[in-house]
Amino acid sequence: MEQAIRWICYSRPTRSYFGLKDIGQAILVKRAVADLLLDCEIRFVPTVRYKNGVPISSRLRRFNRSELDELSCLFTALNRSREEIARGASSVKDLVASATSRIEFRQFRLEFVRIVDADNFKDLEQVKLPFLIIGAAMAHGLTVSDSIYVPDQDTLLNGYHRREPWRSGCSPIPRMPPIAQGRPDISIVKMRDALSALIGVEAEGTPAEAYCRRVVPHGLLWLYREIAGTEARARKK
Template sequence: MHLESLAAGKAYIREVARTGQTIGTVHTLGALHLGHAELIRRAAIENDVAIVTVYPNKIQFEPGVSYDFNLEEDIWLALRAGASAVLSSNDTEMFPAGYRTFVSQDDYHLRLDGPQEHLKEAVTGAIRWICYSRPTRSYFGLKDIGQALLVKRAVADLLLDCEIRFVPTVRYKNGVPISSRLRRFSRSELDELSCIFTALNHLRKEIARGASCVKDLIGAATSLIAFRQFKLDFLRIVDADSFEDLEQVKLPFIIVGAAMAHGLRVFDSIYVPDQDTLVDGPPDVWIDLPETVGA
């Protein structure tokens, strides 16, 4: 089922609520891929109804930037993954004249990936959808751990009656996380980017063996990244609550890296909330690389 407006979506949600069914939501910008499919699959399994929203949240993009997605393809993927309904919207509905409300979390949105990543705007968009759809559970991928953690904090702080569920990162078997940013990268380019995950996972293993000095750890891991056509932006180990850089590693933490590739900042991260994850690694979902990759 495709719901083509906020009014149609609200009528559907009210009917679902009236019957007492549980709702799981997945909120997307569009350009859905197999990472989104994993979110949708889990929402469908764990709830009576799974609703997927598709809207390229304009406040997350620089002025004049258009987001490339195909709504019909997104609807097909979402329904095939188990969605009960796909809700789409537009700028006129979502941001009418005079809109001025944002979710403020001090400067936390600046600390993990930098101001150009618009984490505050991403959190605002997610919280608006949660308030609108009133889900029992809402699903966020660990690939975007900064947004996931900040949304969970906002839901708790605002006393919203919704459980935030984290879903493991879906990775190609070379280690690269599936991302809409990478959908036009070639196979060789994806293989080159895989060294970011290699460095992140090396850091996790060294910490599990007892290393704790972040400066030394980062120095050793950086040597594992041998880009030819891309450029390493940073490797960091940050506190999972404050997003501030650590000097000595302590749980929980996030290992995060970024590279500049074709004018895009490409991220990868490993979220380490506990000792089991530190020792065994995160519960990633691994899939084969497609036969053809890139434009």
């Protein structure tokens, strides 16, 4: 969170977008921006998910399709709790017990299911807006968490996933290479200009300069990987 606030202070964006996958950090950043009177609007965007509802994360590359299919029951149980609350359920103890009973893991171990106050992250006894429904599971030494943020009545009734339809089954992690969907000629020219400008940037200068020195080379490596990957896929075809 500290790095996010520093970057907002230095770059002075009018808007900054945070995914709901790490909603705890997003809420804290929004609160800090308000407390520091920073002229920046913090917006939340829905979690990007596989078709079966599992939130997309780089760490999930370690799991196979069968494990991802099994993990989908975590989100299904959390979302079912939201639906029960929308129908009038309010006892957190009963809701957590109901959600836990729906989660049937063979390859994962359920860590917890909680319903907490979205303002202070304390466990609730009776549901009240705004709140978070949080769950976590572990396998291969990795903890995979998921959450549903319910800030208002509309989200309670409809859920964020209405903007991210999903069905059973997993698809590979979606990628958006500029080679396939953008303008590679423009991307390469802009990367060239960025590398030329990078010569005059001090690695130990301001945080913004240090950030550029780290990000631009990574961007070049990413572009190379995308180009090489596209060529490799073309040769296979």
